[in-house]
Amino acid sequence: VRRHTELLLKQPCAAPAPSADERGVIGMTAGWPANPDYPEDDRIPAQKIYGYCITDQANEEPEIKVLLTCGQHATEFTGSWVLEGMVNFLAGSDQRAVFLRQNAAFYVYPDMNPDGRYQAVNNLEMKAAPDPNAGTNMRLRGNPEIYAAGEEDHNRLWDTNGRFSTIDILKAAWTSDTGGKTDFLWDIHGPQEHGNWRTPSEEARTGEYAEALMKREPDAIRCGPESGFKPGVADGPPGKLMLYTLSGNGLKVRYPFCSEPGGWTIDRLKTHGRRLALALYDVLDEKNRKA
Numbered sequence: 001v002r003r004h005t006e007l008l009l010k011q012p013c014a015a016p017a018p019s020a021d022e023r024g025v026i027g028m029t030a031g032w033p034a035n036p037d038y039p040e041d042d043r044i045p046a047q048k049i050y051g052y053c054i055t056d057q058a059n060e061e062p063e064i065k066v067l068l069t070c071g072q073h074a075t076e077f078t079g080s081w082v083l084e085g086m087v088n089f090l091a092g093s094d095q096r097a098v099f100l101r102q103n104a105a106f107y108v109y110p111d112m113n114p115d116g117r118y119q120a121v122n123n124l125e126m127k128a129a130p131d132p133n134a135g136t137n138m139r140l141r142g143n144p145e146i147y148a149a150g151e152e153d154h155n156r157l158w159d160t161n162g163r164f165s166t167i168d169i170l171k172a173a174w175t176s177d178t179g180g181k182t183d184f185l186w187d188i189h190g191p192q193e194h195g196n197w198r199t200p201s202e203e204a205r206t207g208e209y210a211e212a213l214m215k216r217e218p219d220a221i222r223c224g225p226e227s228g229f230k231p232g233v234a235d236g237p238p239g240k241l242m243l244y245t246l247s248g249n250g251l252k253v254r255y256p257f258c259s260e261p262g263g264w265t266i267d268r269l270k271t272h273g274r275r276l277a278l279a280l281y282d283v284l285d286e287k288n289r290k291a
Contacts (some may be wrong), residue, residue: 001111001114005023013101017053019177024052026050027166031044031115040127047118049109051173054087054108057101065104067107069112071110072155074143077190078264082259082269086186099284100280116146116154130147131152146164154167155187155239155241156240158171158239182251182252182254183254184255185253185255195262196259197217197222198260204254213275213279241256241258242257
């Protein structure tokens with residue numbers, strides 16, 4: 001994430017998020033300090049939390065705001081390839097990407113759980129904050145700060161305030177960067193047993209963008225009743241990011257989406273990310289031609 005962010009910020013259409021410093025850092029995680037009561041525990045150093053914006057509308061209010069997030073669950077590495085494919089396209093010279101940058105601003109937060117990712121990559125087991133999923137020998141859905149509080153899933157806690165440092169930092173950044181209102185959200189996860197996407201909003205699920213996405217990605221299943229795959233996509237705790245941002249308490253996202261690709265090669269994952277962006281181009285280009 002650090003290396004990719006550094007490379008991306010060299011592009012003229014990319015800049016640190018308004019809440020970030022010149023390196024695109026919006027804050028630091030709490031990390032996990034050495035604990036004398038558990039001397040065998042590894043220490044997790046504080047990690048940088050990144051945020052940047054891709055747009056050609058730097059000096060004016062963007063017509064459309066898109067929030068791109070990734071890395072909530074520590075071992076869902078496939079999502080990072082999807083996000084990389086999407087932002088590489090958006091920052092590139094393809095005229096469709098130029099059109100998108102001229103009509104929208106993309107606020108990107110590429111790793112929302114850096115401590116969890118560090119723990120997963122290094123396969124660390126913290127006895128002072130035991131992972132409920134430790135029996136799998138993989139750090140799955142949280143980080144030590146969350147486990148120490150008796151929680152286990154990073155994507156159940158967005159309706160909290162003052163409990164989890166990384167969540168508080170990201171929520172403050174999003175609100176400041178976007179002005180508290182966003183048109184689209186893509187929260188990228190993975191892997192699932194097959195590529196799929198979903199949304200808790202019926203308007204988003206059946207609207208123009210959904211139709212465009214199904215044409216661009218016929219191999220990716222739209223979760224819901226007709227597929228029989230995750231039919232209760234609108235259900236769940238209010239702390240799920242899509243539900244939280246859809247609510248009046250969140251960012252007031254009109255169209256929240258989640259992508260969970262799996263079983264694909266790295267190139268196919270990057271292609272999926274590019275197609276998420278191209279589906280938006282299809283919708284905006286059609287509206288532009290009608291106008």
